[in-house]
Amino acid sequence: MPELPEVEVTKKALESVLKNTSITAVNIRNKQLRWPVEEKEIKKIIRSDIKKIYRRGKYIVLSCQNGSAILHLGMSGSIGVFDCNAKYHKHDHVEFILGNGKAIRLNDPRRFGCVIWANKDPQKHRLIKRLGVEPLEEPNLGEYLYAKSRNRNTAVKNYIMNSNVVVGVGNIYASESLFRSGINPARSSKRISEDRYKKLALEIKKVLNEAIKMGGTTLRNFTYYNEIKQVGYFKQKLFVYGKSGKNCKECSKEIKERVIGGRNSFFCPNCQT
DNA sequence: AAACGACCCTGAAAGC
DNA sequence: TGCTTTCAGGGTCGTT
Numbered sequence: 001m002p003e004l005p006e007v008e009v010t011k012k013a014l015e016s017v018l019k020n021t022s023i024t025a026v027n028i029r030n031k032q033l034r035w036p037v038e039e040k041e042i043k044k045i046i047r048s049d050i051k052k053i054y055r056r057g058k059y060i061v062l063s064c065q066n067g068s069a070i071l072h073l074g075m076s077g078s079i080g081v082f083d084c085n086a087k088y089h090k091h092d093h094v095e096f097i098l099g100n101g102k103a104i105r106l107n108d109p110r111r112f113g114c115v116i117w118a119n120k121d122p123q124k125h126r127l128i129k130r131l132g133v134e135p136l137e138e139p140n141l142g143e144y145l146y147a148k149s150r151n152r153n154t155a156v157k158n159y160i161m162n163s164n165v166v167v168g169v170g171n172i173y174a175s176e177s178l179f180r181s182g183i184n185p186a187r188s189s190k191r192i193s194e195d196r197y198k199k200l201a202l203e204i205k206k207v208l209n210e211a212i213k214m215g216g217t218t219l220r221n222f223t224y225y226n227e228i229k230q231v232g233y234f235k236q237k238l239f240v241y242g243k244s245g246k247n248c249k250e251c252s253k254e255i256k257e258r259v260i261g262g263r264n265s266f267f268c269p270n271c272q273t
Numbered sequence: 274a275a276a277c278g279a280c281c282c283t284g285a286a287a288g289c
Numbered sequence: 290t291g292c293t294t295t296c297a298g299g300g301t302c303g304t305t
Contacts, residue, residue, distance in 0.1 A: 034299095
């Protein structure tokens with residue numbers, strides 16, 4: 001599942017690929033993603049100067065003169081760069097042809113991702129304007145999480161996965177950061193001290209940064225770019241995610257699996273309280 | 274305002 | 290073996 005690190009790695013690769021070239025054509029092979037891809041609108045990106053490529057939460061924004069393309073990978077999406085003559089893969093839904101003969105392709109089996117167009121400031125777009133803080137850019141993340149949680153009775157794992165609170169933390173990195181900070185994922189968000197939230201904030205930042213450096217957890221067969229040569233290697237650094245029944249690397253007791261807030265969660269009942 | 278359930282969809286895994 | 294069923298999973302939306 002693409003979470004913040006996977007999206008960040010994808011964004012950096014897109015920056016690298018789009019340098020010194022422009023989009024000369026857009027092929028929409030299947031417009032039925034999370035929201036219908038509006039062909040006429042998206043094609044405004046053709047031959048338009050791409051001014052800036054950035055990430056906001058799990059969204060990638062390609063902003064240009066005529067507006068902005070907003071991309072999301074959903075839970076099964078990925079972006080690859082190919083020769084424009086290369087054979088399509090199953091589930092290649094949207095393709096951007098570049099002036100240099102390459103093609104950027106969005107592949108998404110489950111089609112929970114999206115490619116939408118914003119004519120105006122993308123920050124004011126309905127999908128983006130209510131997003132919470134960027135974890136890697138908020139210097140007082142611990143204090144923020146503590147303050148905002150005081151009247152909330154939800155499990156802390158759901159709380160940090162709520163993109164209106166803090167963006168980019170999905171099921172994998174929520175489980176991992178809670179393990180690293182010794183907090184039980186089912187604990188009520190309002191029953192956690194400020195000190196513990198500070199520790200949690202530190203671990204969220206650390207786990208996200210480490211994952212970015214290692215090319216994320218779930219990316220495969222991805223286009224490499226100068227900063228990252230290999231992807232998907234963070235998988236080796238996971239402590240609890242997907243490891244139910246295995247022994248905790250800290251205390252050797254058994255890692256447990258439990259559905260919390262409708263999401264499968266992994267934790268060590270001994271280390272996390 | 275917050276919390277919860279439904280929904281979107283396919284592929285992998287489990288069941289028969 | 291092969292067909293059928295079940296279910297995960299991010300995020301939005303509508304309802305409570």
